Amino acid sequence: MLRILFPYIFILLLVSGCGENSATTIETVDPLPSWQGDSRDALIEFVESVTNEGGANYVPPADRIATFDNDGTLWAEQPVYFQLIFAFDRVKQLADQHPEWQGDSLMSAAIRGDVKTVSGFGMGGLLKIVAASHAGMTTTEFEGIVTEWIETARHPVSGRKYTEMVYQPMLELLAYLRANDFKTFIVSGGGIEFMRPWAEAVYGIPPEQVMGSSIKVEWEESGDSFVLRRLPELNFIDDKEGKPVGIHYFIGKRPLAAFGNSDGDLQMLQWTDGREGPSFQMYIHHTDAEREWAYDRDSHIGGLDKGLDIAAEKGWVVVDMKNDWKTIYPPASE
Amino acid sequence: MLRILFPYIFILLLVSGCGENSATTIETVDPLPSWQGDSRDALIEFVESVTNEGGANYVPPADRIATFDNDGTLWAEQPVYFQLIFAFDRVKQLADQHPEWQGDSLMSAAIRGDVKTVSGFGMGGLLKIVAASHAGMTTTEFEGIVTEWIETARHPVSGRKYTEMVYQPMLELLAYLRANDFKTFIVSGGGIEFMRPWAEAVYGIPPEQVMGSSIKVEWEESGDSFVLRRLPELNFIDDKEGKPVGIHYFIGKRPLAAFGNSDGDLQMLQWTDGREGPSFQMYIHHTDAEREWAYDRDSHIGGLDKGLDIAAEKGWVVVDMKNDWKTIYPPASE
Incomplete structure (x- = not known):
C-alpha cells in the first residue's frame, strides 16, 4: 500500500514546498x-x-x-563600527601616496588607528576621513576595494x-x-x-x-x-x-x-x-x-x-x- | 501503463511549474x-x-x-504629462482656499489648465505649482489624494x-x-x-x-x-x-x-x-x-x-x- 501511495506523498511534499506559503x-x-x-x-x-x-x-x-x-x-x-576600521585601513594603505598626511594630526591619527584622537575632530574630521577613503574612485572600483577588504581583514579582538x-x-x-x-x-x-x-x-x-x-x-x-x-x-x-x-x-x-x-x-x-x-x-x-x-x-x-x-x-x-x-x-x- | 505513469507525469508538471524557472x-x-x-x-x-x-x-x-x-x-x-494635469486639477480644487491665486498670472493659468502660459514660467513656475499641489500634506494624505484622482479623472482627448x-x-x-x-x-x-x-x-x-x-x-x-x-x-x-x-x-x-x-x-x-x-x-x-x-x-x-x-x-x-x-x-x- 505504501508503495502505491508513495507518489502521492511525494506530490504532497512538492505542493507544500511550492509557491507563496511554503514555510507555513x-x-x-x-x-x-x-x-x-x-x-x-x-x-x-x-x-x-x-x-x-x-x-x-x-x-x-x-x-x-x-x-x-x-x-x-x-x-x-x-570596539568601533567596522566601517571605521575599513576607513582607517584604507587611509593607511593610501598614506604612501599622501606624504602630507604625516603632518596632519587628524590623518596621522587615522593612520595609527587612534579612534580617540579622531573622535575629537567630530563630524568634520569623520567627513574628511570618509572623503579620503570612500570617494574619488568609481562605484565599480569601490566595490572591488570593499570586497577585497571584507575577504581579508580580521577583527582586532576576535581575530575573525x-x-x-x-x-x-x-x-x-x-x-x-x-x-x-x-x-x-x-x-x-x-x-x-x-x-x-x-x-x-x-x-x-x-x-x-x-x-x-x-x-x-x-x-x-x-x-x-x-x-x-x-x-x-x-x-x-x-x-x-x-x-x-x-x-x-x-x-x-x-x-x-x-x-x-x-x-x-x-x-x-x-x-x-x-x-x-x-x-x-x-x-x-x-x-x-x-x-x-x-x-x-x-x-x-x-x-x-x-x-x-x-x-x-x-x-x-x-x-x-x-x-x-x-x-x-x-x-x-x- | 499510462495509469501507472500518471502520478509521475503529474509530478513532472508540478516540478516544472514550481520555483525559479517556471515560465521557461x-x-x-x-x-x-x-x-x-x-x-x-x-x-x-x-x-x-x-x-x-x-x-x-x-x-x-x-x-x-x-x-x-x-x-x-x-x-x-x-498632450502633456498626466502628472501635470493632476497638478492643475489639484490647484483648481484648492483655488477657493487661495483667493490670492486669482491675481497671480502663473497660478491663474494653472487653474485654467493653460499649459502654454505655465510653460513660459519655466522651471521656477513648475516648482511653484508642485509646491502648491504636491506639498504641505502628510505622505498618507497625498496617497489618498492621488488615489482619488486616478480613480475619477479622465483624459481630455480619449475620455478614458x-x-x-x-x-x-x-x-x-x-x-x-x-x-x-x-x-x-x-x-x-x-x-x-x-x-x-x-x-x-x-x-x-x-x-x-x-x-x-x-x-x-x-x-x-x-x-x-x-x-x-x-x-x-x-x-x-x-x-x-x-x-x-x-x-x-x-x-x-x-x-x-x-x-x-x-x-x-x-x-x-x-x-x-x-x-x-x-x-x-x-x-x-x-x-x-x-x-x-x-x-x-x-x-x-x-x-x-x-x-x-x-x-x-x-x-x-x-x-x-x-x-x-x-x-x-x-x-x-x-
Missing part, C-alpha cells in the same frame, strides 16, 4: 535553534499570527516587509573575519521570515555601498534591499564609456529620523516588523509601531560581556537609552542577548 | 499577443538566450533586472481613465519578463509618490520597485504620533543622468534590460548597454498619429532626438508603434 506547512525542524525564552516565543507567535490566512491578524505577503538595522543588530559593532561576526540567531531569523514570505531589508546608518558587496552572500539580502547612508555619485562620460564617480559629499544619512524617511523613499510602505539595537533605530521602530494593523518591534540588548559586549545607555557606539524606556512603555520585545541567544556567532571558517 | 517550461500560449515584427522577435530571442541555462548568454535570476521609464513608455504622455491609457503590449512584456524571473522596476522622471498608489494594481510593480523624482519629506512628531510631511523642496530628479544615479542608489546593479522612449532615458540605456555580458535596450518610438500620437525629435514632451541616432548606431531595438503593436490600449472599463 509541515515544519519538523526548529526554525530558530539559537533562540530561547520569551523573545523566541514572541517572534514565533507574531509570524504565525500574521501568516494565518483565516486569522484576525493576517497580513498578505506583499505587506510582509521586515527592516533590520545592521551594526549591532545583524553583526557586531565594537568581519562577516563571521554576524549573529547566528539573526541569520536564522532572516531565513525564518523569508520562509514565511517576508521581504527582508537592511536599513543601516552605515554606508550602502559598504554593505552591498557582501550582504547577499552573508545575509541573503540582495543589493536592491540594502539601504543605508550614502555619498553623492556623479555620471561621468568619457568618449563611449560611462562611469559613476563617488564624490566627497554626503547624500543621505540613514539614521534616526532618516530611517523612516529612507524607508519611505526606498520601500514606500510601513514595515510590518523592525529590528534594531540603538537609539538610532528608534524612529524606525516608532514608524513601524504606527502602522495600521499588526506590527512587531524588537530591540537587541547587548548584555553579554563574555561572549560579545555589554553596553547600552552610556555607550558611544550603539547607545540604547531613550529606546529602552520607550520599548518598556510600548511593550516592544527586548532581546537579552546573554540569556536569549544560545549562540552568538556562526562557526568561524578556520 | 511548456508555453503553448503566445506571451506577447499584441506584438509583431522585428521588435517582438528581438524580445523573445533575448529572453530565451539569457534564461537558457546551458547557453553562453545565461544570466542568473538575481541579475535579471529590467527598468522601465513610465511616461511615454508604459503609459501615454500627450488614465490607468486605461497604459500600453497593452507593455503590460504583456512586463508579465512575460516576470514569468521569466526578471524583477521589473519603474525608473521615471515623474513623481515616485504619484505612481506608487496605483502601479501595483496596474503594472504589477510593487511600491519598492517604483522609483522616480521626489520632493523632500520630513519626520514630524506630535505627542505619540508620527507622520512624514511633504516639503516644497526638490529631493531628487530622476531624469537623464539622474536615472543611472537613481538606479545605483535604489538597485545597486546595472539593469540587464532597459526600456524608454525619450532622450531623458538615454543615460539609463547607455548604463545598461555598458553592463558586462548580455544586455538589452529598447526605445518605444511614437509613430502612430491615428491610434496614439506621432512625435519624436522636436517634441516638447518626450523628445527623442539624440537617442534615435545612438539607438541606430548601437543597434538598440526601436519599436515602431504603428506597425509593431497590434493594440495600443487595453479595453476600457466602460
Whole structure:
C-alpha cells in the first residue's frame, strides 16, 4: 500500500514546498535553534499570527516587509563600527601616496588607528576621513576595494573575519521570515555601498534591499564609456529620523516588523509601531560581556537609552542577548 | 501503463511549474499577443538566450533586472504629462482656499489648465505649482489624494481613465519578463509618490520597485504620533543622468534590460548597454498619429532626438508603434 501511495506523498511534499506559503506547512525542524525564552516565543507567535490566512491578524505577503538595522543588530559593532576600521585601513594603505598626511594630526591619527584622537575632530574630521577613503574612485572600483577588504581583514579582538561576526540567531531569523514570505531589508546608518558587496552572500539580502547612508555619485562620460564617480559629499544619512524617511523613499510602505539595537533605530521602530494593523518591534540588548559586549545607555557606539524606556512603555520585545541567544556567532571558517 | 505513469507525469508538471524557472517550461500560449515584427522577435530571442541555462548568454535570476521609464513608455504622455494635469486639477480644487491665486498670472493659468502660459514660467513656475499641489500634506494624505484622482479623472482627448491609457503590449512584456524571473522596476522622471498608489494594481510593480523624482519629506512628531510631511523642496530628479544615479542608489546593479522612449532615458540605456555580458535596450518610438500620437525629435514632451541616432548606431531595438503593436490600449472599463 505504501508503495502505491508513495507518489502521492511525494506530490504532497512538492505542493507544500511550492509557491507563496511554503514555510507555513509541515515544519519538523526548529526554525530558530539559537533562540530561547520569551523573545523566541514572541517572534514565533507574531509570524504565525500574521501568516494565518483565516486569522484576525493576517497580513498578505506583499505587506510582509521586515527592516533590520545592521551594526549591532545583524553583526557586531565594537570596539568601533567596522566601517571605521575599513576607513582607517584604507587611509593607511593610501598614506604612501599622501606624504602630507604625516603632518596632519587628524590623518596621522587615522593612520595609527587612534579612534580617540579622531573622535575629537567630530563630524568634520569623520567627513574628511570618509572623503579620503570612500570617494574619488568609481562605484565599480569601490566595490572591488570593499570586497577585497571584507575577504581579508580580521577583527582586532576576535581575530575573525568581519562577516563571521554576524549573529547566528539573526541569520536564522532572516531565513525564518523569508520562509514565511517576508521581504527582508537592511536599513543601516552605515554606508550602502559598504554593505552591498557582501550582504547577499552573508545575509541573503540582495543589493536592491540594502539601504543605508550614502555619498553623492556623479555620471561621468568619457568618449563611449560611462562611469559613476563617488564624490566627497554626503547624500543621505540613514539614521534616526532618516530611517523612516529612507524607508519611505526606498520601500514606500510601513514595515510590518523592525529590528534594531540603538537609539538610532528608534524612529524606525516608532514608524513601524504606527502602522495600521499588526506590527512587531524588537530591540537587541547587548548584555553579554563574555561572549560579545555589554553596553547600552552610556555607550558611544550603539547607545540604547531613550529606546529602552520607550520599548518598556510600548511593550516592544527586548532581546537579552546573554540569556536569549544560545549562540552568538556562526562557526568561524578556520 | 499510462495509469501507472500518471502520478509521475503529474509530478513532472508540478516540478516544472514550481520555483525559479517556471515560465521557461511548456508555453503553448503566445506571451506577447499584441506584438509583431522585428521588435517582438528581438524580445523573445533575448529572453530565451539569457534564461537558457546551458547557453553562453545565461544570466542568473538575481541579475535579471529590467527598468522601465513610465511616461511615454508604459503609459501615454500627450498632450502633456498626466502628472501635470493632476497638478492643475489639484490647484483648481484648492483655488477657493487661495483667493490670492486669482491675481497671480502663473497660478491663474494653472487653474485654467493653460499649459502654454505655465510653460513660459519655466522651471521656477513648475516648482511653484508642485509646491502648491504636491506639498504641505502628510505622505498618507497625498496617497489618498492621488488615489482619488486616478480613480475619477479622465483624459481630455480619449475620455478614458488614465490607468486605461497604459500600453497593452507593455503590460504583456512586463508579465512575460516576470514569468521569466526578471524583477521589473519603474525608473521615471515623474513623481515616485504619484505612481506608487496605483502601479501595483496596474503594472504589477510593487511600491519598492517604483522609483522616480521626489520632493523632500520630513519626520514630524506630535505627542505619540508620527507622520512624514511633504516639503516644497526638490529631493531628487530622476531624469537623464539622474536615472543611472537613481538606479545605483535604489538597485545597486546595472539593469540587464532597459526600456524608454525619450532622450531623458538615454543615460539609463547607455548604463545598461555598458553592463558586462548580455544586455538589452529598447526605445518605444511614437509613430502612430491615428491610434496614439506621432512625435519624436522636436517634441516638447518626450523628445527623442539624440537617442534615435545612438539607438541606430548601437543597434538598440526601436519599436515602431504603428506597425509593431497590434493594440495600443487595453479595453476600457466602460
